[in-house]
Amino acid sequence: MTAPVTAGGGRTAARGRRELAYAVLLCLVGAGLAAWAVTRAWSVEVTSRGGLPSGQRSRTGADLLPWVSALAYVGLAGGGAVLATRGRLRRLLGVLLTGVGLAVAVGGGVGLTEAGVSRHWPALVLVGGLASAAGGAFTASRGGGWPAMGARYERGAASASTAGADRPAVERGTRDAWDALDRGEDPTVS
Numbered sequence: 001m002t003a004p005v006t007a008g009g010g011r012t013a014a015r016g017r018r019e020l021a022y023a024v025l026l027c028l029v030g031a032g033l034a035a036w037a038v039t040r041a042w043s044v045e046v047t048s049r050g051g052l053p054s055g056q057r058s059r060t061g062a063d064l065l066p067w068v069s070a071l072a073y074v075g076l077a078g079g080g081a082v083l084a085t086r087g088r089l090r091r092l093l094g095v096l097l098t099g100v101g102l103a104v105a106v107g108g109g110v111g112l113t114e115a116g117v118s119r120h121w122p123a124l125v126l127v128g129g130l131a132s133a134a135g136g137a138f139t140a141s142r143g144g145g146w147p148a149m150g151a152r153y154e155r156g157a158a159s160a161s162t163a164g165a166d167r168p169a170v171e172r173g174t175r176d177a178w179d180a181l182d183r184g185e186d187p188t189v190s
Contacts, residue, residue: 030131097136105129
């Protein structure tokens with residue numbers, strides 16, 4: 001038994017939504033992991049102060065490499081922006097996210113080479129950057145055909161006040177009904 005012709009279109013749309021979700025999750029989880037790991041204490045400096053107790057100063061990854069946390073936040077914002085874009089703009093955003101993710105991964109690699117730095121936090125930044133870059137690359141390669149946000153989120157050509165002006169205000173919407181009442185009109189009649 002063969003599937004109806006429309007089932008293929010439904011499967012394609014479902015696959016596009018699934019791929020979109022995977023790409024957004026990769027970008028957000030990767031950038032979020034990097035943003036979290038860069039705020040952890042990467043090194044602790046102990047200073048002796050003669051007869052006084054020794055002092056400790058911890059330094060986070062953001063203290064050592066402040067640009068990594070900034071790029072991780074850009075990756076988080078870009079991961080959300082993938083949902084709001086479509087077509088070529090979404091592909092361009094994917095290229096940007098790939099570059100940002102790779103830069104974050106480089107920051108994690110730089111942190112791994114620093115002397116006196118614990119290795120697990122920079123390694124998590126590296127992994128987060130690579131995950132974000134993978135989500136960006138996936139978006140750049142396949143994102144043009146993914147579904148976009150619904151038309152209800154976009155501004156239409158006709159304004160809401162002129163659309164359906166021949167119908168009673170109650171049928172057009174709550175705001176129109178209240179506006180009609182403010183003008184002293186009966187919103188139930190045209």
